[in-house]
Amino acid sequence: MTELEAARNGKITENCRRCAEAENIAPEVLRDAVAAGKAVICASARHGGETPVAIGRGLRTKVNANIGTSPDHADFEEELEKLRAAIDAKTDTLMDLSTGGDLREIRQAILDACPVPVGSVPIYQAARRARDRGTAFVDMTVDDYFDIVKEQAEDGISFVTVHCGVTRKSIKILQEQGRVLGIVSRGGALTCEWMRKNEADNPYYQYYDRLVEIAREYNLVLSLGDGLRPGCLADATDRGQVAELVILGELTKRANDAGVQVMIEGPGHVPLADVAMNVQLQKKLTGDAPFYVLGPLVTDIAPGYDHIVGAIGGAIAAMAGADFLCYVTPSEHLRLPDARDVFEGVIASRIAGHAADIAKGIPGAREIDDAISKARAVSDWDRQIELAIDPARAKKIRESSKPADGDVCTMCGEFCAIKVHRGTDGSTHKKS
């Protein structure tokens, strides 16, 4: 039984109970959100020791880190180092997007080492399979499309990105309007080229029921990918993007009706003023399915700093209702990230998610801020560092420049406002 089927039957599964406990909410509340398709529980029974993660309405905003090799850079050990960096930075989930090296071997090593749910994009391996047969990637067969999903679910993958909305209809709409950057999703571009070469519609769309059947069998969450997402501000919220989203809304309903959990992937590059609207639109068109956004990136001009750009967009998106933030690293648009990029990317997304969780009123979010503020009021540096999002870095920065008076920091020294003011006036601290 899938988590959705169980929830519809009124059952509180062990995964539901564990997720509700982690969220400080009643399991019945989570069960009802799952039953309504407004939340999903990522939990593969085949991935031993995995902590289940719930994503959706009323829950803490989650963060995903993408790792994985590329044809140009396939270093097994480096991927495991990136995995550890992501876990150290407290990512909620991990996606293995490998396209270089032995994909199944890498996936299994990642699954073995990873305590959180692992997602994937099966079409990458399908394309690689065609290449490994000595043909072009567009020579992958319809069976390749589905066999790989089944293989990955067997191995313990919890959620898969499937670009089901890249169809003849949506591509035609996209092409008629025209774009600056065309298709920037790898899965979207592969699908589009496959369709042209094979003069057929997208197998994940045409034979969607096969996908739903596999997902149902393995309690796999379908993450309906945004293959036509905008790759720059100029292409944001165009007719191609929205046409794809309309299709994903239809497919969400079909999967949910069959007992399969769904989340929706979203842009991408979006001007700041349009971020909230994009989230509202997704919620309307998909019946409040969980929304998994990539960034969004609110400017195109900051390669080297796209983790900051993504944190800005992610905070606004999550405040508007996005549930799941795919991190962006400082190396986005420039190279495959290394372990340090992975760490920075997860922290930036966690900051965005946390700021939004306070706005959303998620239980327990503001308490951490209030606790660190109370520690600041009494100059309790150990406690401030302990409560910081990255205690090691906070400690390192503070210790690199120690004040003469251990109560303050070198920013203000004896002019420390908190100290100056606390010296004579306890009355302003009534609340603490």
Added chain:
Amino acid sequence: MTELEAARNGKITENCRRCAEAENIAPEVLRDAVAAGKAVICASARHGGETPVAIGRGLRTKVNANIGTSPDHADFEEELEKLRAAIDAKTDTLMDLSTGGDLREIRQAILDACPVPVGSVPIYQAARRARDRGTAFVDMTVDDYFDIVKEQAEDGISFVTVHCGVTRKSIKILQEQGRVLGIVSRGGALTCEWMRKNEADNPYYQYYDRLVEIAREYNLVLSLGDGLRPGCLADATDRGQVAELVILGELTKRANDAGVQVMIEGPGHVPLADVAMNVQLQKKLTGDAPFYVLGPLVTDIAPGYDHIVGAIGGAIAAMAGADFLCYVTPSEHLRLPDARDVFEGVIASRIAGHAADIAKGIPGAREIDDAISKARAVSDWDRQIELAIDPARAKKIRESSKPADGDVCTMCGEFCAIKVHRGTDGSTHKKS
């Protein structure tokens, strides 16, 4: 004549003309905004070679970098290194907040080396003067308060932060409500303690006309400080903060009426959901005076990453109408920033301001994004790097991991969506 007096007389000054040219707007538009008190021009005639900077309604969002020594850390050379880092990162203005070492000597060295307007917080030097006389800082005289402003204006300072709204009335309101973190502004705390010790109201409030007179004589912009700004989310938008803002609204009108330019400083630490409201409130209460925000910081839990936290808050604030972003560096809450922190802080604030400028429809803002996107569409890496907000960093990251095929990057290699898609389908690039 001040810039405001000139604008009211219908005159387009040389500074107005230069600022309008930099903004790609007609000088009459800027002149009228200055005349209405909705924009200010920072330009000291005594600071040789300074580029004037306009701040306010309809203009590009500006960024300020704070540098300066502290009693615990007063290294002259290091401050000049920080100045160069801020200028390299393209800050629009610089504030010298020095409190350690020979303050006038440091200020003059900074002014000599700085091509952009320099601001200051005169009360720091007034407090130091009292300390240098061998008395407590709260023994500074009323004349110290004003003499220092005059001295700094003489030296070439363009704008001064003066905490005029920290008054008996606003402090009483703050104390009656109570706070977790009390007063976190150095100037605010010094003023509050001075008032208690001297049993008198704030000289900058009580003798506000003296301040206005000096500002008028030197064409000095008064940046009315937020001495009662919240230092944590728990204290945000409380009655003390808003009582101070109401007073600043009254004082804005008095200064403007006397021909003196004013901007308003704002929080601070503010939950994400309340940032836009804080900007709207400031605009209402002050007749649309330019708003100069510190961050705002949308969570308290990220020391070591507060430049990212400030970029999130700054982007939302600027989209809602804030005009001027004071940077926050990664070392905020931990130590005095070093040159690298300064650089990171300016870039993060510039990203926030730029994302907001696109939302505000500032002339020329989106063009840069569109140009870099067009370069991406044709894999023109040199052009992408040239247009990046920090070309040196973008170049360094790309060159650290070179692909086999120079057209792509190591993120996707041969699976590059842009390349895969461009290969067969030029038609999606109609717009370019």
